Amino acid sequence: MEIRVLFFGVLAEVTQTMFRHYRDVISYSDLINRIRDEFPEMEHYNYRVAVNSEIVNEDPGLKNMDEVAFMPPFAGG
Amino acid sequence: MTEDVLVYGPVTREIISSRLDMLSERKELGGHSLFLGQVRADVNGQRRVKAIEYSAYEEMVKKEVEAIQKEILSGFNDVRSVVILHSIGTVMAGEVSLLVLVSGGHRQQAIEACSRVVDLIKERLPVWKKEIFEDDSREWVRNNLA
Numbered sequence: 126m127e128i129r130v131l132f133f134g135v136l137a138e139v140t141q142t143m144f145r146h147y148r149d150v151i152s153y154s155d156l157i158n159r160i161r162d163e164f165p166e167m168e169h170y171n172y173r174v175a176v177n178s179e180i181v182n183e184d185p186g187l188k189n190m191d192e193v194a195f196m197p198p199f200a201g202g
Numbered sequence: 203m204t205e206d207v208l209v210y211g212p213v214t215r216e217i218i219s220s221r222l223d224m225l226s227e228r229k230e231l232g233g234h235s236l237f238l239g240q241v242r243a244d245v246n247g248q249r250r251v252k253a254i255e256y257s258a259y260e261e262m263v264k265k266e267v268e269a270i271q272k273e274i275l276s277g278f279n280d281v282r283s284v285v286i287l288h289s290i291g292t293v294m295a296g297e298v299s300l301l302v303l304v305s306g307g308h309r310q311q312a313i314e315a316c317s318r319v320v321d322l323i324k325e326r327l328p329v330w331k332k333e334i335f336e337d338d339s340r341e342w343v344r345n346n347l348a
Contacts, residue, residue: 134330201329
């Protein structure tokens with residue numbers, strides 16, 4: 126399946142991208158592993174993951190064209 | 203209930219005034235509580251903040267604001283409306299970057315709910331900010347939720 130991935134805040138700087146497509150994703154853990162392999166420096170940062178704007182704490186069961194966002198701690202207000 | 207939440211640049215006096223002007227048409231309301239968050243010229247070591255650059259996950263901000271509004275309206279039976287405006291982009295020190303306006307029949311719930319909304323914004327809105335110092339250096343900020 127094809128997954129849209131977004132990076133925000135400091136993670137957009139670390140990965141030097143805000144948006145990218147991942148193709149032939151098998152599962153959520155496959156996607157996470159691919160991102161960790163591609164951006165090993167992300168392990169130095171805290172972040173939460175949202176799928177289609179909902180924060181997830183475990184494998185949400187991805188569907189084709191889902192949007193997965195990597196978000197550092199919020200700082201609004 | 204959905205309306206534009208994100209304002210590009212500062213929440214200006216004109217925006218604030220227009221929000222206040224709208225209230226006079228709501229004659230069932232008896233109390234409004236207004237919170238304005240302003241960019242503070244913090245000093246970090248030898249550096250003073252001159253501006254903050256905000257970025258956001260816009261789709262999620264809209265969803266979370268709707269959820270916060272519903273939560274407040276169901277938790278405070280005297281509250282009739284909750285307006286939230288948050289800046290994205292660059293806001294200079296001294297300018298306003300957040301407006302929360304809670305209106306109700308009477309003052310007590312409006313004041314309590316307004317404070318609660320500000321807490322929820324800090325906790326749940328996917329917004330990030332980077333301080334820009336007078337020497338043009340930049341640094342990401344993490345909220346202190348305490």
